[in-house]
Amino acid sequence: MTGTLTLLRLALRRDRVLLPAWIVVIVGVVVASASAIAELYPQAGQRIALGVTIGAAPALQALTGPVFDASSVGGLTAWRGVAMTSVLAALMSLLTVIRHTRAEEETGRAELVGACAVGRHALAASAVLLAAAANLLIALLITVGLAGQGLPPAGALAFGLAVGGTGWVFTGVALLAAQLTEHARTARAIAAAALGLAFLLRALGDAAKVEMLAWLSPLGWAQRMRAFAGERWWVVALFAVAGAVLVAAAALVARRRDLGSGLVPARPGVTEAAPSLRSPMALAWRLQRGVLLGWSVGFAVVGLLFGALARSVGDIVGDNPQLAAILAAMGGAGALTDTFLAAELGLLGLVAGAYAVQATLRLQGEEAALRAEPVLATAVARRRWILSHLVMALGGSAMVLAAGGLAAGIAHGLRIGDPFGQGGRMLGAALVQVPATWTLAGIAMLLFGLLPRLTVLAWVALLAFALLGQLGELLQLADWVRDLSPFAHVPRALGQPLDLGPLLWLGAVTAALLLAGMTAFQRRDVQGG
Amino acid sequence: MANTPAVLISGLTKHYGTVRALDGLDLTVRTGEVHGFLGPNGSGKTTTLRILLGLLRAGSGHAELLGGDPWRDAVELHRRLAYVPGDVVLWPSLSGGEAIDLLGRLRGGLDPRRKAALLERFDLDPGRKGRAYSKGNRQKVALIAALASDVELLLLDEPTSGLDPLMEAVFREVIGEERARGRTVLLSSHVLSEVEALCDQVTIIRDGRAVQTGTLAELRHLTRITISAELERAPDGLAGLAGVHDLIAEGPRVRCQVDGEHLQAVLRVLTDAGVRTLTCQPATLEELFLRHYQVAA
Numbered sequence: 102m103t104g105t106l107t108l109l110r111l112a113l114r115r116d117r118v119l120l121p122a123w124i125v126v127i128v129g130v131v132v133a134s135a136s137a138i139a140e141l142y143p144q145a146g147q148r149i150a151l152g153v154t155i156g157a158a159p160a161l162q163a164l165t166g167p168v169f170d171a172s173s174v175g176g177l178t179a180w181r182g183v184a185m186t187s188v189l190a191a192l193m194s195l196l197t198v199i200r201h202t203r204a205e206e207e208t209g210r211a212e213l214v215g216a217c218a219v220g221r222h223a224l225a226a227s228a229v230l231l232a233a234a235a236n237l238l239i240a241l242l243i244t245v246g247l248a249g250q251g252l253p254p255a256g257a258l259a260f261g262l263a264v265g266g267t268g269w270v271f272t273g274v275a276l277l278a279a280q281l282t283e284h285a286r287t288a289r290a291i292a293a294a295a296l297g298l299a300f301l302l303r304a305l306g307d308a309a310k311v312e313m314l315a316w317l318s319p320l321g322w323a324q325r326m327r328a329f330a331g332e333r334w335w336v337v338a339l340f341a342v343a344g345a346v347l348v349a350a351a352a353l354v355a356r357r358r359d360l361g362s363g364l365v366p367a368r369p370g371v372t373e374a375a376p377s378l379r380s381p382m383a384l385a386w387r388l389q390r391g392v393l394l395g396w397s398v399g400f401a402v403v404g405l406l407f408g409a410l411a412r413s414v415g416d417i418v419g420d421n422p423q424l425a426a427i428l429a430a431m432g433g434a435g436a437l438t439d440t441f442l443a444a445e446l447g448l449l450g451l452v453a454g455a456y457a458v459q460a461t462l463r464l465q466g467e468e469a470a471l472r473a474e475p476v477l478a479t480a481v482a483r484r485r486w487i488l489s490h491l492v493m494a495l496g497g498s499a500m501v502l503a504a505g506g507l508a509a510g511i512a513h514g515l516r517i518g519d520p521f522g523q524g525g526r527m528l529g530a531a532l533v534q535v536p537a538t539w540t541l542a543g544i545a546m547l548l549f550g551l552l553p554r555l556t557v558l559a560w561v562a563l564l565a566f567a568l569l570g571q572l573g574e575l576l577q578l579a580d581w582v583r584d585l586s587p588f589a590h591v592p593r594a595l596g597q598p599l600d601l602g603p604l605l606w607l608g609a610v611t612a613a614l615l616l617a618g619m620t621a622f623q624r625r626d627v628q629g630g
Numbered sequence: 631m632a633n634t635p636a637v638l639i640s641g642l643t644k645h646y647g648t649v650r651a652l653d654g655l656d657l658t659v660r661t662g663e664v665h666g667f668l669g670p671n672g673s674g675k676t677t678t679l680r681i682l683l684g685l686l687r688a689g690s691g692h693a694e695l696l697g698g699d700p701w702r703d704a705v706e707l708h709r710r711l712a713y714v715p716g717d718v719v720l721w722p723s724l725s726g727g728e729a730i731d732l733l734g735r736l737r738g739g740l741d742p743r744r745k746a747a748l749l750e751r752f753d754l755d756p757g758r759k760g761r762a763y764s765k766g767n768r769q770k771v772a773l774i775a776a777l778a779s780d781v782e783l784l785l786l787d788e789p790t791s792g793l794d795p796l797m798e799a800v801f802r803e804v805i806g807e808e809r810a811r812g813r814t815v816l817l818s819s820h821v822l823s824e825v826e827a828l829c830d831q832v833t834i835i836r837d838g839r840a841v842q843t844g845t846l847a848e849l850r851h852l853t854r855i856t857i858s859a860e861l862e863r864a865p866d867g868l869a870g871l872a873g874v875h876d877l878i879a880e881g882p883r884v885r886c887q888v889d890g891e892h893l894q895a896v897l898r899v900l901t902d903a904g905v906r907t908l909t910c911q912p913a914t915l916e917e918l919f920l921r922h923y924q925v926a927a
C-alpha cells in the first residue's frame with residue numbers, strides 16, 4: 102500500500118473539477134428539492150393530496166419508489182430525492198473508480214506508476230479512498246443542508262447516509278468490475294449493467310409490491326432506510342458490509358491477475374479479415390456491434406418484465422375504492438396500464454439517449470486513441486468516417502428502443518391475449534421516442550465537431566434532461582425550462598392519436614445539429630498524440 | 631509527371647494555439663528519391679507529415695503533395711500513398727491480420743502475395759489481437775499494412791522505433807527494394823545509420839524550419855573539420871580567425887574545429903608557427919547532426 106496517499110493526491114488533482122461538480126449536483130438537487138417542496142406545498146394537506154395521487158400511479162412508483170410519509174416536507178423530499186440521487190452517487194462512484202484503476206492500466210500509466218516505489222494495490226486503494234471520501238462528503242453535506250432547512254436532523258442524516266451508502270456499494274461494484282476485463286470501456290459497461298439491474302429490481306419490487314425484490318437492490322435499501330419516516334438505522338450496516346465485501350472480493354481477484362490483464366485472457370483472432378471488412382461502415386459495425394447487442398438484450402429484458410407487469414398494475418389499484426374513483430376519472434384500468442407502459446417507455450427513451458451519446462462519442466474515443474488517424478490517412482473521406490459511427494448511433498438507438506417496446510408489447514399482449522396487436526402498438530409507441538434520443542446524438546456530434554475536448558457536456562445535457570423530466574413537474578419549474586429537454590416534446594403515443602408535429606421538428610433540430618457538427622469536424626484539425 | 635516533386639512545401643507555418651510548431655518550413659521531395667527527415671524532438675516532423683495527410687490544416691505557406699492540395703484533395707491523394715504513424719495504436723478487438731487487410735482495402739486494395747511475403751520477412755504472427763502485440767510488433771503491423779499496398783509515395787514517421795536490429799535490417803532491405811521500383815519515400819527518423827544507409831537526400835529541421843538540406847555528400851562538405859596540431863611555438867591570432875570554433879590552445883599544442891571553407895587560412899597560420907604534427911578529421915555524420923540539434927549551435 103506504499104504510495105497510496107501520493108496517488109490519492111494525484112487523483113484529487115486530476116479530478117479537481119469533475120468530482121466537486123458531481124458532489125455539487127447531487128447535494129444541490131437534494132437541497133433544492135427540499136426547499137422547493139417546502140415552498141410549493143406548505144400545508145400538510147396539500148402534501149397528503151400529492152401523496153395520494155402518487156399512490157394512485159404505481160407507474161410513478163416504479164420510477165421513484167414508494168412514499169413512506171407524504172405528510173412531511175422531509176418525507177416527500179426523500180421519496181423523490183433518494184431514488185434519483187442514489188443513482189447519481191452510484192454513477193459518480195463507478196466512473197471515478199474505473200477512471201483511476203482500469204483506465205490507468207489500459208493507457209499504461211499504471212505501469213509508469215507501478216515501477217515507482219508504490220505498493221501493488223496502491224492504485225486501487227487510492228481510487229477506493231477517493232470514492233469513499235466523496236461519498237462521505239456527500240452524506241455530510243446532505244445532512245447539513247437538509248438539517249439547515251429546519252428538517253429533523255435524524256432524517257437528514259438517514260437521507261445522507263442512504264445516498265452515500267449506495268455510492269459506497271457501487272465503489273465496490275466498480276472495483277470488482279475493473280478487475281475482470283482488460284478494457285475500461287468493458288469494465289464501465291459491467292458496472293453500469295449492475296446499476297441497471299439494481300434499478301430494475303427496485304423498480305419491479307416497488308411497482309409489483311414485492312418487497313423481496315426491492316431488498317435485493319442497494320437502491321432499494323436506500324429507500325428502505327426510510328429517511329424522515331421512522332429511520333431504519335441498521336440499513337447503514339448493510340451498505341457498509343456490502344461495499345466492504347465487494348472491495349475484498351476485488352482484492353482477491355486482483356491478486357490472481359497481472360497488471361494490465363483481465364481475469365479472462367484475450368483470445369487469439371483470425372489471421373485474415375473477412376471479405377466484408379472493407380469499409381468504414383464495416384469497421385464501425387465491428388467495433389460497436391457487441392455493445393449494441395448488449396443494450397438490445399438489456400432493453401428487451403426490461404421490456405419483458407415491465408410488459409408482464411403492466412396488467413397487474415391495474416389490479417393492484419382496483420382493490421382500493423378511493424383509488425378506483427381517481428382511476429375512473431383517469432379513464433379506467435386500461436388507461437392506467439397505458440400510463441404505466443408510457444412511463445416505462447419514457448424511461449427507456451432517456452436510457453436510449455445514453456446509448457446514442459456513447460455511440461456517437463465513439464468518434465471521439467477513436468480520435469483520442471489515435472485510431473482515427475490511420476483510417477483518415479487512407480482513401481476514406483472524413484464525412485464517410487463520421488457517417489459510419491452515426492449510423493451505429495442513430496440506427497442503434499432506434500434498434501434498442503424497438504427491442505424494448507416490442508418485448509413489452511408481446512409480454513403484455515400475452516397476458517391479455519393479444520401478443521401481435523400489443524407488440525405492434527408498443528413497438529410504434531417506443532419508436533416515438535426515437536427523435537428525442539437522436540437529438541442527444543446531435544448534441545454529442547456538435548460537441549465532437551466544435552469542442553472535442555468538451556464532449557463530456559453531452560453527458561451533462563443528458564443528465565440535465567433527466568433531472569428536468571424527473572423534477573420539473575414536482576418543482577413546478579417554468580414551462581420554458583422544462584421545454585429545454587427534447588423528451589418534454591415527445592407526444593403521447595398510447596391511447597390517443599399521435600401528434601406528428603413535435604417528431605418532425607425534433608428531427609429537423611437533430612439534423613441541423615448533426616450537420617453542423619459534421620461540417621465543423623471537416624474543417625478542424627484531427628487531434629494527434 | 632516526373633518533373634513535379636512528390637512533396638513541395640514552402641514557407642509553411644502551423645500554430646497549435648500559441649505554440650509555433652512550423653515556422654516557414656521549406657521541403658522538396660523529388661519523385662523517386664528516399665528523403666530523410668531529421669530533427670530533434672518537437673521540431674515539427676510529425677506535424678509536417680500530418681499536414682501532408684490533410685489531418686491538420688496548414689497555417690500560411692504552400693504545401694503540395696503529388697501535384698495536389700493535401701487538404702482539399704485528401705481522399706484522391708490517399709489512394710496513392712501509404713502512411714506509418716509515429717504512434718501505432720491498433721483496435722483491441724481486431725487481430726493484426728485484420729488491421730492490415732482493413733487498412734489496405736480502405737486505401738484501395740493490397741497485394742495478397744506481397745502481404746504474405748512481408749509477414750514472412752518481418753516474422754509477424756497476424757493472429758494476435760491489439761494489445762497482445764509488443765510495441766515492435768504493432769510497428770510491424772503498420773509497416774506491413776503500408777508496404778503491401780501498391781502506392782507511389784510512402785510517408786513514414788519513425789518507422790523503425792521499437793524494431794529489433796534484425797528487423798531494422800529487414801526494413802532497410804525492403805526500403806532499398808522500394809527505391810529500386812521507383813517509389814518515393816519521406817522518412818522521418820532519429821536513427822542516423824538508417825538515414826545514412828537509405829537516404830539520397832536529407833533535410834534537417836529545427837524549431838519548425840529547415841536548417842540544412844541536400845545530399846549526404848553535400849552536407850559532409852559543409853561540416854567542420856577537427857584539427858589538432860603540435861607546433862613549434864604558440865600560433866598568432868588563431869582565436870580571431872573566421873571559421874574557428876571550440877579552440878583549445880595550450881601553448882604550442884592546439885585543438886580546434888574549422889569550417890570547411892576557412893581551412894586554408896587556418897592552415898596558413900599553423901604553418902607560420904611551424905608544424906610538428908598535424909591531424910585533420912572531417913566530422914562524422916553524427917557530429918554534423920548533433921551540431922544542428924543543439925539549440926545553441
Ligand SMILES: Nc1ncnc2c1ncn2[C@@H]1O[C@H](COP(=O)(O)OP(=O)(O)OP(=O)(O)O)[C@@H](O)[C@H]1O
Binds near residue numbers: 628673
Ligand atoms: N496537439 C498539439 N497541441 C499543442 N502543441 C503541439 C501539438 N502537437 C504538437 N505540438 C507541438 O508542436 C511541436 C512540433 O511537434 P511534432 O510532434 O511535430 O515534433 P516531432 O518533430 O515529430 O518530434 P518527435 O521527434 O518527438 O516525434 C512541438 O513543440 C510540440 O510540442
Ligand SMILES: [Mg+2]
Binds near residue numbers: 675677716787
Ligand atoms: Mg514525431
